[in-house]
Amino acid sequence: PGMGERMGTSVGAGGLVAYAPFAVRLSQATRVSSVGEALQAWDFQLAVTSFDVSAKTGRILVSTAGSHGLREVRLVEGVNADKVMATDPLSTIDDPVWAPDESAFGYVLQRNPSQVVLRSIKDGSARTIFSQPGSVVFLEGWSPDGTLTIVVRTFVGNKMEVVLVAKDTAKVIGRYRDPAIHIDEASLSPDGRWLVYGRAERGLW
Numbered sequence: 600p601g602m603g604e605r606m607g608t609s610v611g612a613g614g615l616v617a618y619a620p621f622a623v624r625l626s627q628a629t630r631v632s633s634v635g636e637a638l639q640a641w642d643f644q645l646a647v648t649s650f651d652v653s654a655k656t657g658r659i660l661v662s663t664a665g666s667h668g669l670r671e672v673r674l675v676e677g678v679n680a681d682k683v684m685a686t687d688p689l690s691t692i693d694d695p696v697w698a699p700d701e702s703a704f705g706y707v708l709q710r711n712p713s714q715v716v717l718r719s720i721k722d723g724s725a726r727t728i729f730s731q732p733g734s735v736v737f738l739e740g741w742s743p744d745g746t747l748t749i750v751v752r753t754f755v756g757n758k759m760e761v762v763l764v765a766k767d768t769a770k771v772i773g774r775y776r777d778p779a780i781h782i783d784e785a786s787l788s789p790d791g792r793w794l795v796y797g798r799a800e801r802g803l804w
Contacts, residue, residue, distance in 0.1 A: 647661055647662070647663055648662045648663065648664050648691075648692075648693055649661075649662050649693050649694055649695065650662065650695065651695050651696045651697050651704075653697055653701060655701065656701070658674060658675065658676050658697075658701075659674070659675040659676075660672060660673070660674060660675075660684070660695035660696070660697060660704055660706075661673045661675055661695070662692050662693050662694070662695050662706065664691065664692075670686065670687050670688075670690065670691055670692040671683050671684075671685065671686045671692065672684045672685040672686075672692055672695045672704075672706055672718075674720075684704070684718065684720075684723070685706060685716075685718055685725070687708060690708040690709055690710040691708070691709040691710075692706055692707070692708060692709075693706065693707050693709060693737075694706055694707045694737055694738040694739075696738050696739075696740055696741070698717075698741055698745055698766070699741055699743065699744070699745035700745055701720065702719065702720055702721065703717055703718060703719050703720055704717075704718055704720065705717050705718075705728070705738050705741075705748060706718070706738065707736055707737060707738050709735065711732070712730050712731055712732040712733065712734065713730065713731075713734060713735050713736040714727045714729070714730040714736075715727065715728050715729040715730070715736055715738050715748060715750055715764070716728070717748075717766065726769075727769070728748060728764055728766065728769040729748065729750055729762065729764045729769065729771075731752065731754075733754060734752045734753055734754040735752070735753045736750050736751065736752050736753075737750065737751045737752075738750060739751055739761075739784070739785040739786065739796075740785075740786055741766070742763075742787045742791055743787060743788075743789050743790075743791060744791065745766065746765065746766055746767070747763045747764065747765060747766065747772060747787070747791075748763070748764040748765075748766055749761065749762075749763060749785050749786065749787065750762040750763075750764060751782050751783070751785055751796075758776065758778070759776075759777060759779060759780075759781065759782045760774050760775055760776040760777065760782075761774070761775045761777075761782060761785045761794060761796060762774050762775075763775075763794075775794055777796075777798055778800065779798035779799055779800040780799055780800055780801075781798065781799040781800075782796050782797070782798050783796065783797045783798075783799075784796055784797045
């Protein structure tokens with residue numbers, strides 16, 4: 600609950616959020632509304648690349664890519680209620696993920712090198728908490744207590760690893776390499792003792 604995926608669905612507070620190519624649609628028990636209705640001006644100009652919906656408040660973080668080259672993360676708090684939280688004209692912005700306390704959110708700038716950025720909701724300040732040359736990174740989420748960021752990294756030879764990064768210090772706490780050709784959906788167990796992820800190798804998931 601609360602985690603959005605490309606071509607997937609996400610259950611949040613008050614409804615079901617489903618991915619669509621040019622809009623995120625919010626379905627509630629009493630009505631069906633479309634975030635796209637609030638953003639008709641960019642329905643055919645911006646594509647939703649990923650999103651995350653808050654399981655607590657229903658607020659949605661949406662990353663978009665426009666034909667004009669501008670990438671953005673928007674905070675959607677309801678129909679006709681959205682604002683730009685992050686923008687970059689040169690890099691792809693992807694994987695916006697709420698921190699557990701929702702005081703901030705993380706996202707990825709896909710540039711060389713890729714960067715995981717943490718941005719404050721209150722004042723908009725941002726800082727890079729993980730970056731490593733020669734790799735592509737994906738932000739998977741947070742530890743249950745919100746102290747660790749879970750990152751999947753692809754490096755030379757198409758190898759992959761899961762990296763745990765301390766949110767406050769940006770220090771790498773652990774690296775877990777796997778010979779699999781693909782790692783996805785990495786998360787920590789509620790007690791923080793187990794790292795769980797999906798893997799693909801030689802055609803098997």
